Amino acid sequence: MSAGGLHPSQPFPDAARETLADAQMRRNLRHAAGTIREKRLRAVAEVANWEDIRTQGASIKDTVLGNLAEHLLELEASVKRRGGQVHWARDAGEAQRLVADLVAAQGVSEVIKVKSISTDEIELNAALEARGIHATETDLAELIVQLAEDRPSHILVPAIHKNRAEIRELFRHKLGADLLTDDPAVLAEAARVYLREKFLTTKVAISGANFAIADTGTVCIVESEGNGRMCLTLPDVLISVMGIEKVLPSWADIAPFMQLLPRSSTAERMNPYTSFWSGITPGDGPQHFHLILLDNGRTDVLADKVGRETLRCIRCSACLNVCPVYERAGGHAYGSVYPGPIGAILTPQLLQLEDENANSLPWASSLCGACYDACPVKINIPEILIYLRGQITPHKTPNAESIAMKTAAWIFNEPHRFEGAIKLAHTGQGPLVQHGAIRALPGMLGGWTSSRNLPPFPKQSFRELWRRENEGEQ
Amino acid sequence: MKVSSEARLDILTRINRATGGQQPALERMPVLPSSRPRADIVAQFAEYAAEYRAHVQTVTESEVPGVLALLLAGKRVLVPGGLPAAWLAPLNTTPDAGQSHAELSSFGAVLTTCAAAIAETGTVVLDHGPGQGRRALTLIPDQHVCIVRADQVVDSVPEAVAALQAAITAGRPLTWISGPSATSDIELSRVEGVHGPRRLNILLIDSA
Numbered sequence: 005m006s007a008g009g010l011h012p013s014q015p016f017p018d019a020a021r022e023t024l025a026d027a028q029m030r031r032n033l034r035h036a037a038g039t040i041r042e043k044r045l046r047a048v049a050e051v052a053n054w055e056d057i058r059t060q061g062a063s064i065k066d067t068v069l070g071n072l073a074e075h076l077l078e079l080e081a082s083v084k085r086r087g088g089q090v091h092w093a094r095d096a097g098e099a100q101r102l103v104a105d106l107v108a109a110q111g112v113s114e115v116i117k118v119k120s121i122s123t124d125e126i127e128l129n130a131a132l133e134a135r136g137i138h139a140t141e142t143d144l145a146e147l148i149v150q151l152a153e154d155r156p157s158h159i160l161v162p163a164i165h166k167n168r169a170e171i172r173e174l175f176r177h178k179l180g181a182d183l184l185t186d187d188p189a190v191l192a193e194a195a196r197v198y199l200r201e202k203f204l205t206t207k208v209a210i211s212g213a214n215f216a217i218a219d220t221g222t223v224c225i226v227e228s229e230g231n232g233r234m235c236l237t238l239p240d241v242l243i244s245v246m247g248i249e250k251v252l253p254s255w256a257d258i259a260p261f262m263q264l265l266p267r268s269s270t271a272e273r274m275n276p277y278t279s280f281w282s283g284i285t286p287g288d289g290p291q292h293f294h295l296i297l298l299d300n301g302r303t304d305v306l307a308d309k310v311g312r313e314t315l316r317c318i319r320c321s322a323c324l325n326v327c328p329v330y331e332r333a334g335g336h337a338y339g340s341v342y343p344g345p346i347g348a349i350l351t352p353q354l355l356q357l358e359d360e361n362a363n364s365l366p367w368a369s370s371l372c373g374a375c376y377d378a379c380p381v382k383i384n385i386p387e388i389l390i391y392l393r394g395q396i397t398p399h400k401t402p403n404a405e406s407i408a409m410k411t412a413a414w415i416f417n418e419p420h421r422f423e424g425a426i427k428l429a430h431t432g433q434g435p436l437v438q439h440g441a442i443r444a445l446p447g448m449l450g451g452w453t454s455s456r457n458l459p460p461f462p463k464q465s466f467r468e469l470w471r472r473e474n475e476g477e478q
Numbered sequence: 479m480k481v482s483s484e485a486r487l488d489i490l491t492r493i494n495r496a497t498g499g500q501q502p503a504l505e506r507m508p509v510l511p512s513s514r515p516r517a518d519i520v521a522q523f524a525e526y527a528a529e530y531r532a533h534v535q536t537v538t539e540s541e542v543p544g545v546l547a548l549l550l551a552g553k554r555v556l557v558p559g560g561l562p563a564a565w566l567a568p569l570n571t572t573p574d575a576g577q578s579h580a581e582l583s584s585f586g587a588v589l590t591t592c593a594a595a596i597a598e599t600g601t602v603v604l605d606h607g608p609g610q611g612r613r614a615l616t617l618i619p620d621q622h623v624c625i626v627r628a629d630q631v632v633d634s635v636p637e638a639v640a641a642l643q644a645a646i647t648a649g650r651p652l653t654w655i656s657g658p659s660a661t662s663d664i665e666l667s668r669v670e671g672v673h674g675p676r677r678l679n680i681l682l683i684d685s686a
């Protein structure tokens with residue numbers, strides 16, 4: 005399988021049919037999502053003014069997006085003032101070339117990486133490999149995924165679809181580690197030993213960025229394992245690839261996000277490690293720092309007044325963990341580095357609604373609204389899903405479903421049509437009703453009754469009853 | 479780089495076309511000073527840091543050398559500049575003299591102070607000023623002993639951010655630490671110390 009990227013290789017319904025067949029994955033996922041979901045509610049309940057912080061987070065992001073050029077220019081100037089260098093990349097190819105050139109200029113063929121979705125988005129590892137540069141993932145889960153030649157299935161816990169026995173086998177095979185048990189502590193120790201050597205000897209590291217502060221040039225990475233600190237501190241050269249939407253105006257603006265992000269993502273009060281750095285610090289950490297500002301479709305999302313708020317996303321993954329569709333279909337079904345509800349709106353937009361497979365994603369939702377409730381920056385995901393469906397449908401030729409929906413809209417729009425339809429339904433349902441329920445609808449409506457019974461239409465509709473009762477009173 | 483400067487112009491143009499005209503103003507939430515009693519704030523920091531499996535001990539100033547001697551007995555201890563001589567007297571210390579990263583691996587522990595601590599999250603913050611040293615020091619040795627004075631503990635994240643403004647303006651890096659490093663990547667079971675120090679001791683000096 006490929007290392008990731010944005011483009012789904014098949015439409016969501018087809019991909020989901022495959023992933024639904026993987027019982028082990030579904031079990032792992034159900035356990036994981038359920039656990040994080042409960043913990044998150046507790047972590048959020050501890051904060052008295054959570055709603056105010058969400059509002060503040062959303063409005064900081066909106067301000068940034070409304071003034072993005074100005075903030076990026078300020079960030080660029082601040083990073084340069086602190087001894088760093090700034091590069092701009094319009095698309096994945098440009099970003100790949102920039103990184104590869106910077107690495108090649110160091111004359112090395114090995115780099116270490118901090119988990120970063122933006123580098124997965126641009127399929128950096130494969131591009132580097134093609135230039136003879138091997139990138140080692142240092143996040144435990146990313147390492148597992150990389151060794152398995154698999155793809156991440158979750159933003160935050162990319163190997164959530166793998167269990168301990170599978171991981172032990174993998175480490176035996178790929179790391180040559182002779183592991184006595186599959187205890188997670190033993191597995192983590194094996195990774196520690198393998199990676200320590202790399203941290204101490206590798207000259208170039210590559211990371212993403214969670215946030216960047218325009219007025220001070222400070223970049224931020226939030227993590228748990230310490231592999232981030234290792235990569236950000238020990239190598240001589242650091243290259244960070246950052247989506248242009250990650251900038252914040254001032255240092256004070258980091259406060260709401262350091263409250264929102266840990267509690268929304270890992271459901272912790274705070275993640276174990278957060279690193280902030282501004283350019284280079286003489287005698288401490290990398291002495292060469294490159295920040296790559298990545299567009300790759302983001303300016304298209306920005307240009308869409310409704311879709312724009314998608315760019316508020318801080319990649320916390322709360323929306324994945326509450327999503328009933330994600331929980332069953334799994335991250336791989338979304339076919340892109342952005343799974344779950346956020347993926348369903350972000351992926352097709354980044355691809356400008358021109359990718360047939362990605363265009364199926366806005367339908368990968370029950371529209372239950374759980375993602376909107378969970379999102380720490382209040383992205384109205386259901387509304388954007390519906391909006392995108394509307395944007396996408398006109399491209400399609402009408403099919404049975406769209407005709408049925410149009411007919412339904414025509415009926416529901418006028419009370420007399422609606423009443424007429426109900427009467428007709430009562431008369432027409434006769435042969436379908438068995439033992440007081442409709443068990444099998446004909447034709448394509450059969451999908452509805454294949455897993456549930458439909459109560460028959462009553463003799464008299466509520467509307468009729470209402471009219472009679474009220475007329476009776478007068 | 480020529481491509482990058484073309485890209486820069488293109489991206490900025492695209493952004494300006496996308497956002498043209500609207501400039502939403504931002505109203506920031508004021509950082510309200512905490513109204514809780516100091517003792518509660520300090521106690522909560524100790525409790526929450528311990529929940530993250532940091533080993534927290536509350537001590538008085540004069541107890542520090544004795545507690546450190548017990549904690550670090552038999553260990554080669556790496557120390558940054560700027561620590562009080564009285565703390566170091568009973569220990570086997572080596573000052574940071576720019577040792578290589580590989581050399582840092584040979585130390586059993588590192589001793590530092592901090593810049594601030596946060597009660598609502600159990601976090602200590604290093605700004606790598608005097609007494610804290612460069613970032614690699616608190617990363618490579620297996621044990622980190624961090625000394626926190628009670629008056630450094632603030633109640634909330636926004637208060638900590640405000641307190642750290644000067645360090646950030648000066649361009650200093652920050653490291654926020656909440657318990658020892660940990661992973662939950664394998665079936666969500668928490669394992670401490672994947673890459674950073676596996677043990678974090680916090681000595682909380684509460685002279686009150």
Ligand code: SF4
Nearest residue numbers: 317318320321323379
């Ligand atoms: S859309 Fe919201 S909930 Fe989902 S990952 Fe982004 S910030 Fe988190």
